[in-house]
Amino acid sequence: MRYSNYFIPTLKETPAEAEIVSHRLMLRAGLIRKLASGIYTYLPAGLKSLKKVENIIREEMNRSGAIEILMPAVQPSELWEESGRWDYYGRELFRFKDRHNRDSCLGPTHEEVITDLVRREIHSYKQMPVNLYQIQNKFRDEIRPRFGIMRCREFLMKDAYSFDADEAGADRSYEIMFKTYNNIFRRCGLKFKAAEADTGSIGGSFSHEFMVLADTGEDYIVSCLNCDHAANLEKAEVRRTDDEAGSVNEKEMGPLEEVETPDMKSVEKVTAFLSISPDQLVKTLILKANEEVVAALIRGDHELNEIKLKNMLGAEQLELADPQLVAEATGAPIGFAGPHGLTMKIIADYAIKGMKDFVTGGNKKDLHLRNVNTERDFHVDTFGDLRVAMPGDSCPRCGGEIRFGKGIEVGHVFKLGTKYSETMGAVFLDKHGKEKPIVMGCYGIGVGRTVAAAIEQNHDKDGIIFPITIAPFEVVILPLQMNEKEVIDAAENIYREMSEKGLDILLDDRDLRAGFKFKDADLLGTPLRITIGTRHLKNGQIEMKARSEEESTLISLQDAPALIMEKVDKLHDSTK
RNA sequence: CGGGGCGUGGCGCAGUCUGGAAGCGCACCUGCUUUGGGAGCAGGAUGUCGGAGGUUCAAAUCCUCUCGCCCCGACCA
Secondary structure: OEHHHOOOOOOOOOOOOOOOHHHHHHHHOOOEEEEEOOEEEEOHHHHHHHHHHHHHHHHHHHHOOOEEOOOOOEEEHHHHHHHOHHHHOHHHOEEEEOOOOOEEEEOOOOHHHHHHHHHHHOOEHHHOOEEEEEEEEEEOOOOOOEOHHHEOOEEEEEEEEEEEOOHHHHHHHHHHHHHHHHHHHHHOOOOEEEEEOOOHHHOOOEEEEEEEEOOOOOEEEEEEOOOOOEEEOOOOOOOOOHHHOOOOOHHHOOOOEEEEOOOOOOHHHHHHHHOOOHHHEEEEEEEEEOOEEEEEEEEOOOOEOHHHHHHHHOOOOEEEOOHHHHHHHHOOOOOOOOOOOOOOEEEEEHHHHOOOOEEEEOOOOOEEEEEEOEOOOEOOOEEEOOEOOOEOEEOOOOOOEEEEEEEEEEEEEEEEEOHHHHHHOOEEEOOOOOEEEOEEEEEEEEHHHHHHHHHHHOEEOOEEOOOOOOOOOOEEEEEOOOOOHHHHHHHHHHHHHHHHOOOOEEEOOOOOOHHHHHHHHHHHOOOEEEEEOHHHHOOOEEEEEEOOOOOEEEEEOOOHHHHHHHHHHHHHHOOO
């Protein structure tokens, strides 16, 4: 491609709206432009990068045996009402009415459409397993779009859906996708982790998120330094320790006593006043799960993980009770709730189990209780893993040291089970002629987000450092003196010869100063730069420099094609 | 939806408090010089000051309403 005939509008200054590095660089390098909040145009170079990711995905999906289809973005409300998600998905669904006043929406995901297709077409175990995927724009009316291409309202996504006759088959399909995703992200040149995750509004029995490790990520992940376990913080299990197991001998317990704690509503204030440490206090949180009021007990220095509680209760909605409800339920204002004397269901974190003579609220204004003990003073309905994992905890699998980090979710694989096939009646006949629901899985990849994540992970002060597999161009040629015939000829020859060998090359044939071309080349992040200038050309030499390396090397004009090819191959090898 | 901030030439901003000729840098156009890390000089073009209404002799500036964008939070593959 000749720069003079192409369109890469770079910016010297950063637009004020861009906060994170990938957003800034994508705007500055002329890859994207915004149309409205969370709605972006891909400019030519941005689109090339997007297409390269798309092609890697397509190749690996096809290799795994998955089959490409294309479903409509416009979907009728009936299907969503059938699955129950017309209401459940909520405000995030872009809805509209057509001219006949029929309710419709723009697809944020395609479980309903694919399940509808499959229930019409698949009737026998002989037709499975099958995995159908598409690469298509998705629409989600995000509460708050942000970070440029990272969280948008319209975005390109690869979504795949697997269909199996039984659980074992579904597990195999999941496993194949898991491996395929590893191949895809490795080929994109990313450093990533597969983390255990919550299934959220997609539902299903288990899932993994593919997280690109980056400080600007929106998710927290916990990973083990010893084994390959990793999990999203909202899912991360807490390893139970031995002292949580033991029961406490009643004879050793101190007598329950009331203590005045005027206006002390926080853990800090109460513990400071009573000269105890936070792990000797138990917080009592009042929550509303669907319509039921429940109490959750958490040690003072721990934090409730609402998702764990939500899953344990099997609740669709869970929220902290408002002050009025807390007063009704406990008889005291917020800050003085305690389990003693409560009538509602009480759920306690495992850490409570081994505690003895702890402090709780007294269910009365300005009152706390000392020497509280489970069983003697109140009954716990269920113990469970309810708290957020924190530094100092150990790996739930191997007990190793765990590390906290941030990540960008670029892919998500779910084992759906029969959630959709049952509600939507996607059934088949097995070997014995018995009717069964199809066992499903679904697998998404954010294509644009993958490009943004790659930039988050690969950049420096001068611009992007694209992995060669997803760079808009593999090589950029900079002829520095556009008024010198020799320079132009050399550039044109290399350009022609390398293009014929199939390389993706940008020839910067603009009549600009050298500095300008260098700056633009660094910004766009093309992995390999060939500089041709009078300075070295008079010795028959040109300059070759990898964007990711500090040093450039002089090579002879004659050897250039072979050496460039060799270097390009080497850069590609690093993603294999 | 709650909190905070911002809308002035293509981009980045000053001017708004305290009303009185719309400015600066970059980009753009012309000419000359320059030419290996975002050139210099000279000249030039470019504005519904987000929009509507109001106050005033006079509004980018004050008042009311409204639209859009960004950040934090709640929410969310």
